[in-house]
Amino acid sequence: MTRIILFSILIWLFSSSLIAQNALQSQIFNARDRVMPALVHVEPVIQIFTRGEKQHTVVTGSGVIFSKEGYVLTNHHVAANATKVWCTLSTKERITATVVGSDPSTDIAVLKLNLEELENEEIPFAELGNSDSLEVGQIVLALGSPLGLSRSVSMGVVSSIDRYFPNRGSMVSPYNLWIQTDAAINPGNSGGPLINLFGDVIGINARAVFFAENLGFAIPVNLVREVAEEIIEGSSVKRAWIGLEFQQIKDLKEYLGKDDFHGVLVSHVTENSPAEKAGIKSGDVIQHIGKEKINVVYEEDLPTLRKIIAALPVGKKTGWKIWRNQKSMDVKVSAIEEPFKDDPEYEASEWGLVVKGLSWHIFQMQSLPDYNGVYVSSVKPSGPADESSIRNGDVIRKINDKVVTSDQEFKSLYETLIAKDGGLIYLELVRNGHPYFAVIKPGAGS
Amino acid sequence: MKYIRLFITIVCLGSFAAFAQGPQDIFEKYRDNVCLVEYYKNISSQTKIGSYMKLKQKRIGLIASADGLIIVNSDVFPISLDILSMDVGSFRSGEPSDFKVKLHDGREYKAEFIGKDDVAQMAFIQITDAIEAPLPFVKFDDTSNIRVGQPVYLLELLGEGYEYEPLFTSYTINAVIKSPRRKFLIKNDINALSAGGLVITAEGAAVGITLRNGYNMDFSEHGEFDDFRRDFLEIAPTENFQGLIEDPPIFQKSAHRGKAWLGIGMQALTDGLKEFWQVPAEGGIIIDRIYPESPAGKAGLKVKDVLIEFDGQAIDVTRDEELRRFRELITNSKPGAVIEFSVFRDGKVKKEKVTLGSAPRSIDLAEKYQSAKLGLEVRELTWDILYEYDLPLKTTGVYVFQVDRASPAGLGGLDVGSIITHIDGKAVKGLADFEQKISEAVENGNNKIMFQVRYRRVTSFVFIDAK
Numbered sequence A: 001m002t003r004i005i006l007f008s009i010l011i012w013l014f015s016s017s018l019i020a021q022n023a024l025q026s027q028i029f030n031a032r033d034r035v036m037p038a039l040v041h042v043e044p045v046i047q048i049f050t051r052g053e054k055q056h057t058v059v060t061g062s063g064v065i066f067s068k069e070g071y072v073l074t075n076h077h078v079a080a081n082a083t084k085v086w087c088t089l090s091t092k093e094r095i096t097a098t099v100v101g102s103d104p105s106t107d108i109a110v111l112k113l114n115l116e117e118l119e120n121e122e123i124p125f126a127e128l129g130n131s132d133s134l135e136v137g138q139i140v141l142a143l144g145s146p147l148g149l150s151r152s153v154s155m156g157v158v159s160s161i162d163r164y165f166p167n168r169g170s171m172v173s174p175y176n177l178w179i180q181t182d183a184a185i186n187p188g189n190s191g192g193p194l195i196n197l198f199g200d201v202i203g204i205n206a207r208a209v210f211f212a213e214n215l216g217f218a219i220p221v222n223l224v225r226e227v228a229e230e231i232i233e234g235s236s237v238k239r240a241w242i243g244l245e246f247q248q249i250k251d252l253k254e255y256l257g258k259d260d261f262h263g264v265l266v267s268h269v270t271e272n273s274p275a276e277k278a279g280i281k282s283g284d285v286i287q288h289i290g291k292e293k294i295n296v297v298y299e300e301d302l303p304t305l306r307k308i309i310a311a312l313p314v315g316k317k318t319g320w321k322i323w324r325n326q327k328s329m330d331v332k333v334s335a336i337e338e339p340f341k342d343d344p345e346y347e348a349s350e351w352g353l354v355v356k357g358l359s360w361h362i363f364q365m366q367s368l369p370d371y372n373g374v375y376v377s378s379v380k381p382s383g384p385a386d387e388s389s390i391r392n393g394d395v396i397r398k399i400n401d402k403v404v405t406s407d408q409e410f411k412s413l414y415e416t417l418i419a420k421d422g423g424l425i426y427l428e429l430v431r432n433g434h435p436y437f438a439v440i441k442p443g444a445g446s
Numbered sequence B: 001m002k003y004i005r006l007f008i009t010i011v012c013l014g015s016f017a018a019f020a021q022g023p024q025d026i027f028e029k030y031r032d033n034v035c036l037v038e039y040y041k042n043i044s045s046q047t048k049i050g051s052y053m054k055l056k057q058k059r060i061g062l063i064a065s066a067d068g069l070i071i072v073n074s075d076v077f078p079i080s081l082d083i084l085s086m087d088v089g090s091f092r093s094g095e096p097s098d099f100k101v102k103l104h105d106g107r108e109y110k111a112e113f114i115g116k117d118d119v120a121q122m123a124f125i126q127i128t129d130a131i132e133a134p135l136p137f138v139k140f141d142d143t144s145n146i147r148v149g150q151p152v153y154l155l156e157l158l159g160e161g162y163e164y165e166p167l168f169t170s171y172t173i174n175a176v177i178k179s180p181r182r183k184f185l186i187k188n189d190i191n192a193l194s195a196g197g198l199v200i201t202a203e204g205a206a207v208g209i210t211l212r213n214g215y216n217m218d219f220s221e222h223g224e225f226d227d228f229r230r231d232f233l234e235i236a237p238t239e240n241f242q243g244l245i246e247d248p249p250i251f252q253k254s255a256h257r258g259k260a261w262l263g264i265g266m267q268a269l270t271d272g273l274k275e276f277w278q279v280p281a282e283g284g285i286i287i288d289r290i291y292p293e294s295p296a297g298k299a300g301l302k303v304k305d306v307l308i309e310f311d312g313q314a315i316d317v318t319r320d321e322e323l324r325r326f327r328e329l330i331t332n333s334k335p336g337a338v339i340e341f342s343v344f345r346d347g348k349v350k351k352e353k354v355t356l357g358s359a360p361r362s363i364d365l366a367e368k369y370q371s372a373k374l375g376l377e378v379r380e381l382t383w384d385i386l387y388e389y390d391l392p393l394k395t396t397g398v399y400v401f402q403v404d405r406a407s408p409a410g411l412g413g414l415d416v417g418s419i420i421t422h423i424d425g426k427a428v429k430g431l432a433d434f435e436q437k438i439s440e441a442v443e444n445g446n447n448k449i450m451f452q453v454r455y456r457r458v459t460s461f462v463f464i465d466a467k
Helices: A002-038 A221-234 A250-256 A299-310 A360-365 A407-420 B002-019 B023-031 B083-088 B242-246 B271-277 B320-331 B383-388 B408-412 B431-443
Strands: A039-050 A053-058 A061-065 A071-074 A082-088 A094-103 A108-113 A139-144 A152-163 A178-181 A193-195 A200-208 A216-220 A244-247 A264-269 A285-289 A317-324 A327-334 A346-348 A353-357 A374-379 A395-399 A425-431 A434-440 B034-044 B052-063 B069-073 B097-102 B108-117 B122-127 B151-157 B166-172 B175-177 B183-187 B198-201 B206-210 B232-237 B264-268 B285-290 B306-310 B338-345 B348-355 B368-371 B376-380 B398-403 B419-423 B448-455 B458-465
Touching: A002 A039, A002 A061, A002 A139, A002 A152, A002 A193, A039 A071, A039 A374, A061 A139, A061 A200, A071 A200, A071 A221, A082 A108, A094 A221, A108 A221, A139 A200, A152 A216, A178 A200, A200 A221, A216 A221, A244 A299, A244 B458, A250 B448, A250 B458, A264 A299, A346 A407, A353 A407, A395 A407, A434 B264, A434 B271, A434 B285, B023 B151, B023 B166, B023 B198, B034 B069, B034 B151, B083 B383, B097 B122, B151 B206, B166 B183, B264 B320, B306 B320, B368 B431, B376 B431, B408 B458, B419 B431
Parallel strands: none
Antiparallel strands: A039 A053, A039 A061, A039 A082, A061 A071, A071 A108, A082 A094, A094 A108, A139 A152, A139 A193, A152 A178, A178 A216, A193 A200, A200 A216, A244 A264, A264 A285, A264 B458, A285 A317, A317 A327, A346 A353, A353 A374, A374 A395, A395 A425, A425 A434, B034 B052, B034 B097, B052 B069, B069 B122, B097 B108, B108 B122, B151 B166, B151 B198, B175 B183, B183 B232, B198 B206, B206 B232, B264 B285, B285 B306, B306 B338, B338 B348, B368 B376, B376 B398, B398 B419, B419 B448, B448 B458
16 A cells, blocks of 8 residues: 555656646747747948958847837847848848947847838737846746857846946946846847746846856846837937946945945046036935935945936936035035947048047046047058057047037038148147147048 | 398287287186176065065176176166156065175175166176175276177176086177167077176177167067067167266165156157148157156246257157157256257247256155055055156155955955055045054054045045954
8 A cells, every 4th residue: 555655656746747847848938939039130230440441340149029110129239330230030031120229338229120121011029028026046048149040049047136247448337237147148149138938028138258157147128128218219328427436335334333324435526527516525425316315235236326317307406415524415416418428430531540439438547627529449550640640549639729529529620621621630639648749631641 | 131020020920919819818808707696586475465575586797896896787676766767667576685796716795786777777786795805897998989790709607507607609799779879789599697798899898788688579560570679689888887887876765866857748749740830840859748846847848849959959859759769868868967958839949948857766666664464565655656647746645556465455445556545534644644544543443444545536435344
């Protein structure tokens, strides 16, 4: 009798594990079937400048269709500077798409498929889920074209839901708390969806760590949704800027011995910024912005704070509560629109150089007194700029004594001057934080 | 009569043979002037601030005076002495110690480091033990007649494997470099112990000292493979160091007097700028920066001024690569020298007199405070750091020179190169003040110390566990 019971238990255990396995398998199939038809193999033809020469190259990435109008989510680093975008759908049909807009700060870009190129303009699209409900350990699938191998699926779990990366040089993601996963993510997966077992998109895959095993990072879909909506509405994301850098207050709380202390520590105030004009000093602790209570205990809390600041009304004063020298005080801060734009590079071919708008990184590195100027991103060897000793990394501040306020201003000054035909062009630059002078002789060099 | 002539001819030939020196004679003559210098290089520990690792080193030395002045290469102490030699520094180098001089006849003497000149690449040590009799020393000759193709001998020491025996080789002068500093080049195919070998002409005149053989594997800016220095040995001619032998540089931290200094940032007057500003000169130097409190600033020179003449001599610089010619003009002058510049300003040429100063000492010579417990070494702020970071000279604080990564300072995130401006919210006035504030914080039993720091122009806070 005991033997029969034991045998029955074994049979039951075996069959239930089979059932469970089958259930997982069918969930995976279902999830795959909900998103795979909306998966896109993205091949942008991008424009790059190497030693001042314009070149075109094709890169490979992934994307996912998320609306019936044919909007596709992908990464900024896939679609930025694209002159043409080819998209291969799950049906293997190959059509073109246009870049609606892209946001370098979050690494999100939105494409729109040119549906008129299809015989049947009705296309499948994936549902965007809710990344706030994700849990560590939850099973996820990564879809995309790793190393160009299209329509690939890999599986893993969510390893972390709040991975934070401080800014490093040009690698910046101030607003992102990344989803970390061990689902295999390789170059080419960028822009592809990370999905849960219900077939909802919960993230956009964006980064992997080379020489590491199974360390992939995706942008949470709730952030993606906010940014994509703004891009579709206005082609770019506009953010407010006040010129502050922050540190978490974990150490400060311990230092002060105040467990119930809240806020964020101001580590740096940019010269001539709205924050400096409002009288904020490094060492201040910001406790309220408007009615919003601020509490940045750990660095993972920084993106939330930055989003609050980015959403401030431009040109209008907001009341802030700050803590300075054991006392609470009020200041009024009037934000401006972020002065640093990541516009595409602009080629001044007659002068043999390529420029870009300033980034915060360049602004700091070159110790600029204001936000005027453009950054020289590439110089053509033996061209007029090279002949006049202009180098990559220089910042052009004035052209013929006119202040270059932006890359747009540069473009218009350049176009006016080349239309005039000839004449020396006098530039005032900043190199390694100090003035540098140069004269371009159009037509000089080879 | 015929026999008399023959006799005179034989006597002449014989005496010529007696006076002419063969290579063996030249070797014998100079062999005792070359000595082996032993010392310890002291390398600052990265894991225990304040302790130094000792590494035994050997160099070729040349005896320069009867009382025991010895010339060695300046790499025996690789630190920057003043702000003009920023690229020489090695922040982990402590002072070299335990110098010992071994003569060819086996005698050994203790010696000490007295000073160095990084432009000439020469350092000087002095024997401190009593010497029984005056030492044989090298007398250097004029080099103005040295020409390409001239045969020379090189007297050096071999390495450890050959027990530092003298090495005597015959070479030919392959090139004479004129600018920015005169040098001779010879093709080198034998490895000697170090730089510092003696160069002698076939007539037996000492005319130079070998320098460090700098490999340069860089790609040049214009894409050519710049292998100019490969396999060449550089030789400093007498005039580059004779003055130093007569008046050796004295290394004394507090009283160090730097090289002659003008205190400007500069760029070349390119053809384009010359044409645009209509400068009446072939070349020149554009001032693009005036360092605060510099001789140039005190004399009223301004940014955008173009210097076109140096004491009546045209400054023929049209490319940035040629700027070092102008730097040599300044560093070859003496601090305190009055230079008359022709300056192009606002469309006119003016004469401006500038009294050269001496270059401010570098951070390598600054006074230091080390705390092995907190894991940091800080130094008083020197002008080179403030110039580099573009901060006003009145900036107060201390410079973070070294951090032990596994210490409270390292774990707190303190970075080398930052300036600590405040401790616990109070301004740090200087090194002594820093030391006092740190001791107070530790004595008060604070759990954490808060540093406000700035790296270049960006400020942040660092919290350090004090317990």
